[in-house]
Amino acid sequence: MALTTTSGSSAGLRFACQPGCTRCCEVRGFVYLTEADLLQAAAHCGLTPAEFERRYVYRTRHLLRLRKPRGRECHFLHEGGCSLHPAKPTQCRLFPFWPELVEDLTAWRDTARSCPGIGMGPLVQIGTALETADGMRCAYPTIYGSR
Ligand code: SF4
Ligand code: SF4
Numbered sequence: 001m002a003l004t005t006t007s008g009s010s011a012g013l014r015f016a017c018q019p020g021c022t023r024c025c026e027v028r029g030f031v032y033l034t035e036a037d038l039l040q041a042a043a044h045c046g047l048t049p050a051e052f053e054r055r056y057v058y059r060t061r062h063l064l065r066l067r068k069p070r071g072r073e074c075h076f077l078h079e080g081g082c083s084l085h086p087a088k089p090t091q092c093r094l095f096p097f098w099p100e101l102v103e104d105l106t107a108w109r110d111t112a113r114s115c116p117g118i119g120m121g122p123l124v125q126i127g128t129a130l131e132t133a134d135g136m137r138c139a140y141p142t143i144y145g146s147r
Helices: 035-045 049-056 090-094 105-112 126-139
Strands: 012-015 057-059 064-066 118-125
Touching (some): 012 126, 049 057
Antiparallel strands (some): 012 118
16 A cells, blocks of 8 residues: 655645535535444433434434435534534544545545645644544444454
8 A cells, every 4th residue: 555645745644624614514425423423412412312313313224324404414514613513423523534535545635626624734644544544444344344
């Protein structure tokens, strides 16, 4: 695996989330939760886990994901940003350090077109980036496959 950055170093990846940006929350797709994510998000909203799940979560046999409101990608995206911010789901917290991006230079560069934070900020050592991406594998074994 050869990894370089949009800024050309092979030592790691540059990323700094940009203030006021919410572009990744507007990309079409699903937001998956862990059981711990559900508990934290419910507490943050002042709801019981059961009530939070009833209102906002779609549960399948192997996965939990946020329901989408009509015509929008996420219930929790408001003008000021993510209203779940301190308790947002793992995939939101770890983006863009997802295995499919960190381990694939082309995908990382493609994502930079929609995420203005990629290529910005301090260099994140590649080992650290891969460790963070491992957090995704641990959180979502049914998506990434258990090891
Ligand atoms: S698109 Fe990138 S810079 Fe914008 S909010 Fe998401 S992670 Fe941050
Ligand atoms: S939960 Fe928050 S961070 Fe995640 S997609 Fe929704 S608004 Fe964005």
